[in-house]
Amino acid sequence: xxxxxxxxxxxxxxxxxxxxxxxxxxxxxxxxxxxxxxxxxxxxxxxxxxxxxxxxxxxxxxxxxxxxxxxxxxxxxxxxxxxxxxxxxxxxxxxxxxxxxxxxxxxxxxxxxxxxxxxxxxxxxxxxxxxxxxxxxxxxxxxxxx
Numbered sequence: 001x002x003x004x005x006x007x008x009x010x011x012x013x014x015x016x017x018x019x020x021x022x023x024x025x026x027x028x029x030x031x032x033x034x035x036x037x038x039x040x041x042x043x044x045x046x047x048x049x050x051x052x053x054x055x056x057x058x059x060x061x062x063x064x065x066x067x068x069x070x071x072x073x074x075x076x077x078x079x080x081x082x083x084x085x086x087x088x089x090x091x092x093x094x095x096x097x098x099x100x101x102x103x104x105x106x107x108x109x110x111x112x113x114x115x116x117x118x119x120x121x122x123x124x125x126x127x128x129x130x131x132x133x134x135x136x137x138x139x140x141x142x143x144x145x146x
Contacts, residue, residue: 006116010071012090014060018053028073029115031099031122036062039093047095047106063091075116079107082115098122 008028010021018036025034036053053062060066071085079096086094096115097104099122107118 006075008073010073011068012059012066012071013068014058014066016059017055018057018059018062019055021059022055025073028075029119031119031126032115033097033099033104035095035097037093037095038062047093059090059092066090066092073115075119076114078112078114079118080111083111099126101126 006028008024010024012021022034026032036057037047037051038053039047039051067090069089071082071089073082083094083096086092096107096111096118098107098110098118099105107113110118110121113121
């Protein structure tokens, strides 16, 4: 069965607040969030909570010389492709986080999943609280005992 792919455009300009970008992203993917980091190396192991840039900062303040452009998002886009797009096009370090109950988890182990898969998994584990999980579902701890 085919469904219409959900797409959206994020307008990136120097005067936009991080919170505006996050809000637009979260309206489409309510169980995901984007965090912007002060990390010029873009190395995964260098991302830390202390490097999260406050939501009230403008993109032009955190990345001098940023040019106005658009990021086109599709629900089938992989998380790592989105993160690389921000890096390559705007020199911005972003991480996608997925809601898990009351926590937000980095998606580093599942960056090859699409935004839709991540969002659906976040919805499932945040709303079902573990009940009615199908055996073929994405369960990151399923094989941990073996």
